[in-house]
Amino acid sequence: MRNGRAFWLFVGPFAVGLLVFVYVPIGWSLLLSFFDARNTVTPTEFVGLRNYVDMLTDGPFLSSLGTFSVFAAFIVPLTFVLALALALLVNQIGFMQSFFRSVFFLPTACSYVVASLVWKLSIFNGVRFGLANTVLGWFGAEPVAWTVSTSPPWYWLVLVTLRLWLQLGFYMILFIAGLQRIPQHLYEAAWIDGARPGWQTLRYITMPQLRTTSVAVLLLLLIAAYQAFDEFYNVLGTDRGYPPFARPPLIYLYYTALGSGGQDFGHGSAGAVILTLLIAGVTLVQGKVITR
Amino acid sequence: MRAARYLALSIAAALFLVPFYLVLRNGLASEQEITSPSWTFWPGEVRWENFADLFANPAVPLVRSLVNSVVVAVLQTAGQLLLCGLAGYGLARIPYRYANAVLYLVIATLMIPAAVTFVPTFVVVSTLGWISDLRGLVVPGLFSGFTTFLFRQYFLTFPKEVEEAARVDGLGHWGTYWRVVVPNSKGFFAALGVIAFMTSWNQFLWPLVIAQDRDSWTVQVALSTFLTAQSTEVGQLFLAAAVSVAPLVIVFVALQRFLVRGVVETGMKG
Numbered sequence: 001m002r003n004g005r006a007f008w009l010f011v012g013p014f015a016v017g018l019l020v021f022v023y024v025p026i027g028w029s030l031l032l033s034f035f036d037a038r039n040t041v042t043p044t045e046f047v048g049l050r051n052y053v054d055m056l057t058d059g060p061f062l063s064s065l066g067t068f069s070v071f072a073a074f075i076v077p078l079t080f081v082l083a084l085a086l087a088l089l090v091n092q093i094g095f096m097q098s099f100f101r102s103v104f105f106l107p108t109a110c111s112y113v114v115a116s117l118v119w120k121l122s123i124f125n126g127v128r129f130g131l132a133n134t135v136l137g138w139f140g141a142e143p144v145a146w147t148v149s150t151s152p153p154w155y156w157l158v159l160v161t162l163r164l165w166l167q168l169g170f171y172m173i174l175f176i177a178g179l180q181r182i183p184q185h186l187y188e189a190a191w192i193d194g195a196r197p198g199w200q201t202l203r204y205i206t207m208p209q210l211r212t213t214s215v216a217v218l219l220l221l222l223i224a225a226y227q228a229f230d231e232f233y234n235v236l237g238t239d240r241g242y243p244p245f246a247r248p249p250l251i252y253l254y255y256t257a258l259g260s261g262g263q264d265f266g267h268g269s270a271g272a273v274i275l276t277l278l279i280a281g282v283t284l285v286q287g288k289v290i291t292r
Numbered sequence: 293m294r295a296a297r298y299l300a301l302s303i304a305a306a307l308f309l310v311p312f313y314l315v316l317r318n319g320l321a322s323e324q325e326i327t328s329p330s331w332t333f334w335p336g337e338v339r340w341e342n343f344a345d346l347f348a349n350p351a352v353p354l355v356r357s358l359v360n361s362v363v364v365a366v367l368q369t370a371g372q373l374l375l376c377g378l379a380g381y382g383l384a385r386i387p388y389r390y391a392n393a394v395l396y397l398v399i400a401t402l403m404i405p406a407a408v409t410f411v412p413t414f415v416v417v418s419t420l421g422w423i424s425d426l427r428g429l430v431v432p433g434l435f436s437g438f439t440t441f442l443f444r445q446y447f448l449t450f451p452k453e454v455e456e457a458a459r460v461d462g463l464g465h466w467g468t469y470w471r472v473v474v475p476n477s478k479g480f481f482a483a484l485g486v487i488a489f490m491t492s493w494n495q496f497l498w499p500l501v502i503a504q505d506r507d508s509w510t511v512q513v514a515l516s517t518f519l520t521a522q523s524t525e526v527g528q529l530f531l532a533a534a535v536s537v538a539p540l541v542i543v544f545v546a547l548q549r550f551l552v553r554g555v556v557e558t559g560m561k562g
Contacts, residue, residue: 003388006465010382014375015394017435022401025412032415041415089301093294102548103305106312108555109540111494113512114533117519118311121526122318127327131314134331165311170555177556216560227407230496239521250407250497257411258501268411280403 033270051270064252072225087175105169112230178213319531357514365492380443401437424505483554
């Protein structure tokens with residue numbers, strides 16, 4: 001009994017908040033997803049599974065999952081390989097190690113909004129004075145309309161490099177932490193056995209020892225790409241709205257549930273439920289892989 | 293081999309610094325210099341008066357949005373450390389019949405990133421009447437199952453002998469926590485605190501959804517509004533971006549070792 005009081009003194013305030021701001025919303029949305037609810041957050045007319053059928057047959061929602069897949073196919077392997085490369089390089093040097101580590105890590109302090117501003121208005125500005133177009137101009141090439149060009153879809157280059165710049169340092173830090181946990185004697189033993197530093201030790205010692213870190217990094221990258229919103233909204237969106245292409249799931253949900261074209265919380269909730277189930281499924285499967 | 297490594301790192305470092313350079317260059321140049329077809333590396337005449345223009349510009353509510361961001365980030369950081377720290381300790385150290393049930397409720401939320409449920413959360417917060425309200429900006433972000441879980445894992449490794457010594461001295465759970473556990477865990481609190489502050493300062497989707505009135509904008513929402521509408525001078529926009537990043541760069545440089553620890557804790561324990 002005394003323990004009960006102490007327990008709730010510590011855990012109670014958090015538990016109440018968790019119920020009100022996490023569990024109630026999810027429950028409410030589950031309810032709303034079976035109803036028609038336009039411009040209101042109270043269920044109006046029961047429609048059964050229709051919202052779900054609409055979402056899963058309707059083009060835009062499925063194509064938003066396609067957009068996520070394309071984005072993830074670029075950003076996950078690129079970040080993984082480059083973050084690992086930076087970690088290996090930084091970890092191998094002595095002089096100025098902390099300087100380089102800090103420089104690569106520094107973009108973590110920036111928001112996606114600020115990065116979008118630099119990428120959209122300076123580096124990949126479609127006019128002649130943009131940095132990328134200036135550099136192209138030195139080689140005599142014509143300026144490219146980076147963020148509004150759909151064929152070829154240059155906006156992918158803009159979005160992928162932006163996220164790379166912002167998140168590489170974070171994952172580099174995770175890899176460095178992983179590298180520093182590898183016992184040095186493994187390398188020494190390998191050298192005695194005739195393994196040469198470089199590719200052989202990377203392949204047979206470093207990578208196997210980094211297995212837990214690698215799986216965690218892949219999972220984090222995938223989850224982060226799944227939630228992509230900020231840079232898409234800020235780079236591609238204008239005051240006239242968002243273009244009909246390159247809409248990842250959260251962008252699609254945002255415009256369905258909160259867009260100027262009418263607030264549709266029935267479909268928005270069904271979409272949120274589907275996305276939640278998908279990500280929870282992925283996490284569970286990956287969790288099994290990690291703890292295997 | 294050594295030289296090649298330093299060369300590769302130096303090129304990469306230069307590329308990583310380009311965006312910072314561009315923010316400063318464009319922020320301190322005149323409008324003509326920014327849009328000039330021939331690239332100038334650095335403004336011929338650095339226009340420090342751009343700062344005065346920016347803060348005096350009535351169309352850009354920069355001061356108000358910076359104040360909002362500071363208030364939100366400080367309250368969210370303090371609130372998360374307080375609530376999640378207490379809950380994590382309770383779950384780690386106070387044996388109780390329903391402790392496991394509560395723990396499962398916490399762990400279940402780990403599979404669901406908060407951003408994915410922004411529509412459901414908006415529905416509840418709007419019912420509470422918290423749209424364009426400080427409470428709506430701050431409160432939903434306080435109850436992080438992830439932070440609580442990290443605290444629990446950390447407190448499980450806290451040396452039990454230290455706590456038992458405190459109990460012998462007649463302290464209850466509450467006294468032990470505040471007088472012994474917290475003062476001996478400053479590094480961990482600092483690590484999670486730095487992460488919480490940065491995350492809160494840089495978050496965009498939730499403030500965009502909830503801060504609909506101009507007066508409630510955070511600095512990210514203000515920047516984004518002018519970026520997507522392109523309604524203000526480009527130079528001032530870059531300067532505003534520099535002002536919004538400066539506090540975090542200072543936090544970054546001053547507290548980097550806590551930040552690194554925080555990244556490793558939050559990245560690897562999930």
